[in-house]
Amino acid sequence: MIVVLGIGPGNENYRLQGMTKYLAKADVVIGSKRQLMTIPAVPANKKMALPRLAALKTYFEEHPDQNNVLLASGDPLLYGIGTWITANIRNQKIKIIPGISSIQYMFHHLKLSMNDCYLTSSHGRIPDFDFLLQHSKVGMVTDQQLGPFEIGQEIKKRGLHRKIYVGERLSYPDEKITQYDETTIEQRKYEMNVVVITNA
Template structure:
């Protein structure tokens, strides 16, 4: 069995109690460097999660019967996380997913902004259809280094639209910053972030 644990937006105190117990009991932690630095102890064997997903898949299939493997995922594993990819390759009998607090949930709670009618998306490894997205009054996007706040702002300005961007940077960490900006005021670069786009009519 492989267990995928959502570790929340960043700080370890946002882990659920179930997530804490599973991480503590794990034999092997599979995660990116940042999460291994945060959660791995001397009792854990580790495997770094990187772009070699084919290699990871082969290793998981070979190792899962003998070892208690826990894969750590940012936020919630099934909200534009590795949970979807793992669920496509392993059966429900082989895979257990522990939800976590997503960066979008955390950002909306900090604002505060209800999520009842928000459209959720991600720019990780994809080019968003901004013509379609910007028809919505409330959009939340998990961003990447290629399409982040500045690219979103440019798309809004190119279409002559009026929107406000709420940018959550380094959410839940000591360096957290939350910005409420018009597109023309958005900077070129931000650290790890999620963005809410609001049509404030």
């Protein structure tokens, strides 16, 4: 069995309490180095560093009788690894446990309703900005190639005016949430971040 376990935005205070029972029953817990460091209660001999996806698929296919737990940052089915698992693993039972996503965390910190919000990501992809900017509220996970500054330029290019909220290292002690617009957004390196765009 594979349990894809959402572990929230980072800080352990934002994890769902029920996740501990899945970790306790696990034969192997798989995750990135950063994720594995956040679960010290799991013995080192049960931890496995996340390999490339092709190797991960092979591992699961070769160990169908194990209780495998795969850690997922945020919510596994919001631009997360849960989508990949359901599309690529066929020979065993899969259970997906939700977590608090970084986008959800950001909206709540801003006290902004998520109703009618458009959710997307720029990880390894270029969003359709003409479509995206038709929405009054957008929540977006970004990467180093297409981050907050580039989003601001896309807004400016279309002659639009929007509020741009950038949340960096959300839930950690050094988190930073800053409000910009398309003219004030800084051209710099942003830490792990979420962008929320609203009508100005």
